[in-house]
Amino acid sequence: MVYYLILILNIVLKSLALIVPLLIGVAYLTLLERKVMASMHQRRGPNVVGFFGMLQAFADGLKLFVKETILPSSANTLIFILAPIITFLISLFVWAVIPFNDNSVFVDINVGVLFILAISSLGVYGIITSGWSSNSKWSFLGSLRSAAQMISYEVSIGIIILCVLLCSGSLNLSEIVESQRKVWYILPLFPLFIMFFISGLAETNRSPFDLPEAEAELVSGYSTEYSAMGFALFFFWRICKYDFDVNYSYYIFSWWLVISYRIYPFYFCSGLFLVRFKDNCNSFLIYLGKSSFSQI
Amino acid sequence: MFVENIFFFFFSSLSIIFSFFVIISKNPVHSILSLILVFFNAASLLIILGAEFLAMLFIIVYVGAVAVLFLFVIMMLNVKVTKLTSSIYRYLPISFIFGSIFFFEFFMLFYLDLVSVNTNYLYLFENNFVNEWSTSVVPVSNIVALGQLLYTYFSYLFILSGIILLVSMLGAISLTLHRRNDVKKQFIYKQIERDFSSSIIWKH
Numbered sequence: 465m466v467y468y469l470i471l472i473l474n475i476v477l478k479s480l481a482l483i484v485p486l487l488i489g490v491a492y493l494t495l496l497e498r499k500v501m502a503s504m505h506q507r508r509g510p511n512v513v514g515f516f517g518m519l520q521a522f523a524d525g526l527k528l529f530v531k532e533t534i535l536p537s538s539a540n541t542l543i544f545i546l547a548p549i550i551t552f553l554i555s556l557f558v559w560a561v562i563p564f565n566d567n568s569v570f571v572d573i574n575v576g577v578l579f580i581l582a583i584s585s586l587g588v589y590g591i592i593t594s595g596w597s598s599n600s601k602w603s604f605l606g607s608l609r610s611a612a613q614m615i616s617y618e619v620s621i622g623i624i625i626l627c628v629l630l631c632s633g634s635l636n637l638s639e640i641v642e643s644q645r646k647v648w649y650i651l652p653l654f655p656l657f658i659m660f661f662i663s664g665l666a667e668t669n670r671s672p673f674d675l676p677e678a679e680a681e682l683v684s685g686y687s688t689e690y691s692a693m694g695f696a697l698f699f700f701w702r703i704c705k706y707d708f709d710v711n712y713s714y715y716i717f718s719w720w721l722v723i724s725y726r727i728y729p730f731y732f733c734s735g736l737f738l739v740r741f742k743d744n745c746n747s748f749l750i751y752l753g754k755s756s757f758s759q760i
Numbered sequence: 761m762f763v764e765n766i767f768f769f770f771f772s773s774l775s776i777i778f779s780f781f782v783i784i785s786k787n788p789v790h791s792i793l794s795l796i797l798v799f800f801n802a803a804s805l806l807i808i809l810g811a812e813f814l815a816m817l818f819i820i821v822y823v824g825a826v827a828v829l830f831l832f833v834i835m836m837l838n839v840k841v842t843k844l845t846s847s848i849y850r851y852l853p854i855s856f857i858f859g860s861i862f863f864f865e866f867f868m869l870f871y872l873d874l875v876s877v878n879t880n881y882l883y884l885f886e887n888n889f890v891n892e893w894s895t896s897v898v899p900v901s902n903i904v905a906l907g908q909l910l911y912t913y914f915s916y917l918f919i920l921s922g923i924i925l926l927v928s929m930l931g932a933i934s935l936t937l938h939r940r941n942d943v944k945k946q947f948i949y950k951q952i953e954r955d956f957s958s959s960i961i962w963k964h
Contacts, residue, residue, distance in 0.1 A: 469865075540789075543789070543790075543793070574812060574813075574901050574902065574903065575812050575814065575816045575902075575903065576814055578813070578816035578817070579816060581816075581820055581824075582816050582819040582820045582823070582824060583819075585819075585820060585823070585824030585825075586819075586823065586824070588824075588828055589828070589831075591795070592828070592831055592832070592835070593793070593831075594787075596789065596835050604835075608832075608836075611828070611832070615825075615828060618824075635903060691853065
C-alpha cells in the first residue's frame with residue numbers, strides 16, 4: 465500500500481516538475497516575443513509590471529483568469545467549454561516524452577517520435593470543435609482554415625522526421641539525441657532543418673502563415689467567441705506548441721550540448737526532478753502493468 | 761497483474777460506453793467525438809497488450825486523419841439533429857439477430873479468455889521471472905521486429921500495398937480533376953515551345 469502511495473506521489477511530483485517550469489517558460493517566451501516585436505516597431509514593449517516588465521505575462525494571466533467567461537447563447541455549451549481544455553491538455557501532454565538531459569525524461573517510451581506525431585495531430589480537434597461549437601461564421605471559417613493548414617503541414621513535418629529517423633535508426637528521442645554524438649544532424653540535414661522550422665511556423669499559424677486569423681476578414685479566427693480563460697488556454701496552446709517545435713528541432717537535429725536547459729534556464733530545474741527509472745522496460749503502461757506491480 | 765486488470769477493465773468499459781454514445785447520441789458531431797474516444801480506448805488497450813507501435817499508428821491514422829475527415833464532412837454538410845422516433849424500433853429484431861450472431865462469433869473466439877488479457881503463461885510461477893527472462897533474451901522492440909519482417913520476408917507484399925495506395929491516390933485525383941473547355945487558359949508550355957521557325961506558316 466505504501467508502495468502505491470509512493471508511486472502515485474512520485475508521478476504527481478514528476479508531472480508538477482514538468483508542468484510548472486513549462487508554464488513559467490511559456491510566460492517568459494510571450495514576454496520575449498513582445499519585447500522583440502516592440503523593438504521592431506521601435507517601441508519599448510512591456511516595462512511597467514516588474515523589473516523590465518518581467519511580471520507582465522503573469523499580470524495578463526491573472527487578468528484573463530479574473531475576467532468573466534462569456535458563453536454564447538447559441539453555442540453548443542459542452543463542446544464550447546471542452547475545446548480549449550482539450551487543446552491545453554494536449555499542449556502539455558506532448559512534453560512527456562521530451563528528454564531534458566541525458567538521464568531526465570518523464571516517460572522514456574520506445575515510440576517517442578510517433579507519440580509526438582499522434583498527440584500533436586490531436587490539436588486539430590480542439591481548433592475545429594471550438595470553431596464549430598461557437599456557432600459563428602467567423603469562428604467556423606477560421607477553424608476550417610486553421611485545421612486545413614495544420615493537417616497539411618503535419619504531413620511535411622512527418623516526412624522531415626522520417627529522414628532523421630533513417631539516420632538515427634530509432635524512434636526513441638533519447639537515442640536519437642545520443643546518435644548525434646559524432647555529427648549533429650543539422651550539418652548534413654541543414655535544408656531539412658530550415659523546412660522543419662518553416663512547417664513548424666505554419667503548423668502553429670504564426671506570423672508569415674497567419675492566414676487563418678486574418679484579422680481583416682475573419683475577426684480572430686477560431687477563438688473569436690472565446691473570452692477570459694478559454695482565450696488564455698488557446699493562447700497558451702499556440703505559444704506552447706511553438707515552444708515545443710523549437711525544442712523538438714533541437715532534439716532531432718543536435719546533441720545534448722545545445723539542448724534546452726542551456727537555452728531556457730527554467731527547464732534545468734525541471735530536468736533535475738525528472739530522473740528516469742533505470743530499468744529495461746520501455747513503455748510506461750507496460751512498466752506500470754507488468755514489472756513493478758508484480759514484484760510486490 | 762492486478763493493476764493491468766484494472767487498466768483493462770477501465771479502458772474496455774469506457775470504450776463500450778462511448779460506442780453506445782456513438783449510436784444513441786442525436787447530434788452527429790457528438791457521435792463522431794465519442795467515436796474518437798472509442799479509438800483512444802482501443803489504442804490504450806493495445807498499449808496494455810504491449811503493441812505500442814500499433815497503438816500509435818492507430819491514433820495517427822484513425823484519430824489524426826480519418827476522424828478529422830468525418831468531422832469536416834459532418835460539420836460542412838450541416839446535418840440536422842435527428843429525432844429518435846418509434847420507427848427505429850422496427851429495426852430492433854433484425855439488429856438483435858445480427859448482434860447475437862456477432863456476439864456468438866466473438867464468444868466462440870474468446871470463450872476461454874473473455875475475462876482479461878491473456879498473459880497467464882507469463883505468470884506461471886507467480887512472479888515475473890519468466891517475463892524478465894524472455895524480455896532480456898529477446899530485446900527486440902515492436903518496430904524493429906516489424907521492420908525486420910516487412911523489409912525482408914514480406915517485401916513483395918509491402919511494395920504491392922504501396923502500389924495499391926498509389927493507384928488509389930491517382931484514381932481519386934483523376935476522378936476529381938476535370939478540365940473546363942469554356943474558359944480561356946494560358947498554356948505556358950505552348951508559349952515556351954514557340955520559336956521563329958514554327959510561328960510563321962506559309963499558307964497559299
